[in-house]
Amino acid sequence: MIFLLSGMILLLLVLRDVFQTVIVPRGTVTSFHIATPLVRSVIWPPFRYVTSKVESPIWKAELLGWFGPFVVMLLLTVWMSLLILAFSLISYSVATEYSPALDSFPSAIYVAGSSVLTLGLSDFSSTSIKVRILILASAFIGMVLTASVVSLLFTLIASLQRREVLASLTSNVAGTPPAGIAILETYESPSGRKSLDGFYDDWHCWCADISETHKAYPILVYFRSTDPYSSWLTALGAVLDSTALLLSVNPQTDCVQATLAYRFGCRVVDDLIEHWNLRFEHAADSSGDEFSGLYKRLNSTAYCSVDETTAEANFNQLRQEYAGKHQALCKYLLLPPAPLFDEYKLRRPLAEQALTIDGKQEGPSVSYWET
Numbered sequence: 108m109i110f111l112l113s114g115m116i117l118l119l120l121v122l123r124d125v126f127q128t129v130i131v132p133r134g135t136v137t138s139f140h141i142a143t144p145l146v147r148s149v150i151w152p153p154f155r156y157v158t159s160k161v162e163s164p165i166w167k168a169e170l171l172g173w174f175g176p177f178v179v180m181l182l183l184t185v186w187m188s189l190l191i192l193a194f195s196l197i198s199y200s201v202a203t204e205y206s207p208a209l210d211s212f213p214s215a216i217y218v219a220g221s222s223v224l225t226l227g228l229s230d231f232s233s234t235s236i237k238v239r240i241l242i243l244a245s246a247f248i249g250m251v252l253t254a255s256v257v258s259l260l261f262t263l264i265a266s267l268q269r270r271e272v273l274a275s276l277t278s279n280v281a282g283t284p285p286a287g288i289a290i291l292e293t294y295e296s297p298s299g300r301k302s303l304d305g306f307y308d309d310w311h312c313w314c315a316d317i318s319e320t321h322k323a324y325p326i327l328v329y330f331r332s333t334d335p336y337s338s339w340l341t342a343l344g345a346v347l348d349s350t351a352l353l354l355s356v357n358p359q360t361d362c363v364q365a366t367l368a369y370r371f372g373c374r375v376v377d378d379l380i381e382h383w384n385l386r387f388e389h390a391a392d393s394s395g396d397e398f399s400g401l402y403k404r405l406n407s408t409a410y411c412s413v414d415e416t417t418a419e420a421n422f423n424q425l426r427q428e429y430a431g432k433h434q435a436l437c438k439y440l441l442l443p444p445a446p447l448f449d450e451y452k453l454r455r456p457l458a459e460q461a462l463t464i465d466g467k468q469e470g471p472s473v474s475y476w477e478t
Contacts, residue, residue, distance in 0.1 A: 110196045110197070111196070111197055111201075113196050114195070114196030114198075114200065115193075118194070120189075121141070121186055121189045121190050121193060124141040124142055125186055125255055128182075128259075129258070130255065132323035141189075142326075143325060145182075147383070150181070151174075151329070155441060158170050158441060159441060168335030171331050172330075174329050175326060175329040175330035175331065178329060179326065183252075183256040186256070187252060190245075190248065190249065191216065191219050191220045192216070194219035194241070195216045195218075195219040197241060198218050198238075198241065199212055199215040201238060204238050205231045205232070205233050205238060206231065206232050209231065214231070219245060222241075222245040222249070223248070225250060266316075269313075269320075270313075270316070270317065270327075270339050273310065273313045273342070274341075274343075277290070277342040277346065280306075281349075281449070282449050283336050284336055284337040284443050284444075284446060284449075285337060285341065286348070286445060286447065287345050287348025287350075288348070288349070288447065288448065289345075289449045290346065290349040291303075291353060291410060295408035295409075304362050304365075307350065307362065307364035308364040308367075310346050311364055311367045314343075314374070317343075317375050318378060321375075321378075322382060325382060328440060336443060337443060340433070340436060340442050341437070341443050341444065342445075343376070343445075344433045344444060344445030345445040346368060347369060347373070347433070349365075350366070350368055350369035350372070350425075351425040351426050354421065354425060355425055356405050356410050356411040356412065356413060356421075356422075357411060357413070358412070358421065359412060360412075369425070372429065373429045376429045376432045376433050379432075380436065385432075386435065387431045387432045387434070387435035389430075390426060390427065392427075393419070393447070395419070397448075398415075398418075398419045398422060399415065400448065401422075401447065401448070402415045402419070433445075
């Protein structure tokens with residue numbers, strides 16, 4: 108009786124974990140949850156420690172890039188192993204109803220594994236209705252589990268593609284790693300100011316997507332960006348820095364989307380910190396000389412509408428909402444933080460240059476980007 112009860116409890120726990128992780132993900136961490144504690148407390152800490160010792164950023168990014176796919180395959184293996192163990196316990200509770208009877212627990216594992224993996228190689232059979240139903244149920248649940256993990260992989264890939272596109276575009280706009288000041292300088296022209304609102308609108312929508320997908324599928328944070336010197340979290344930090352700078356030097360700006368992107372970006376950082384239960388320290392205020400350099404660069408592009416002292420106080424207040432938490436996330440995930448200073452600047456097309464073919468001027472040259 109104890110084998111039957113133990114097997115049923117383990118089976119229900121595995122099915123519940125798969126249901127909450129894959130079928131109807133809610134991003135909640137409850138007791139008797141298998142996937143999240145396994146990744147967070149058992150696998151990630153030693154992997155993070157070993158990888159942090161790698162000095163080359165390229166090799167470090169390469170090793171960290173293996174972790175996300177490895178975890179998906181590991182979860183399938185763990186769930187399948189526990190499922191086989193659960194059906195082994197149930198099978199052993201009715202050992203005498205098999206033909207020949209199951210004489211040991213390894214024989215029960217062999218029978219359950221053959222059924223769950225749909226191999227059909229078992230040397231045991233039965234005329235009992237209970238055992239036949241048990242064999243069919245184990246095969247059906249094994250197939251559903253495998254299909255669920257495969258569908259999870261496709262869902263993760265789709266979410267990653269949406270996440271990485273805007274992060275890559277931001278690196279093109281603001282350098283690698285991206286910096287907030289570089290974003291504002293890229294859009295410094297009158298026509299660029301009009302596009303800045305659309306840029307922040309894209310990030311507002313991006314934050315909404317991240318808030319939903321990364322709470323539902325926490326494993327997404329372990330999938331790395333392809334650029335070893337940047338990441339989606341680095342790009343988010345740069346965007347938050349740019350909005351904080353813009354709102355501090357020009358509190359009356361008509362770029363409403365900058366305010367919305369700032370609020371939702373802070374919310375995403377708060378959600379991630381809360382979900383992973385990370386400790387953080389509030390970031391130190393920028394020094395007078397540090398902010399003075401930022402203010403001069405923004406003032407030269409006519410962004411500033413308040414004096415430097417007021418702008419510095421505004422910036423430190425806005426930055427306190429996210430900077431410390433963002434740095435804690437980057438440190439935990441071994442991601443590069445967003446720098447405050449960067450000399451990257453998007454150069455506009457040189458219209459005065461012309462393309463010459465056979466000694467004849469054919470028109471303006473092809474536009475290009477330069478850092």
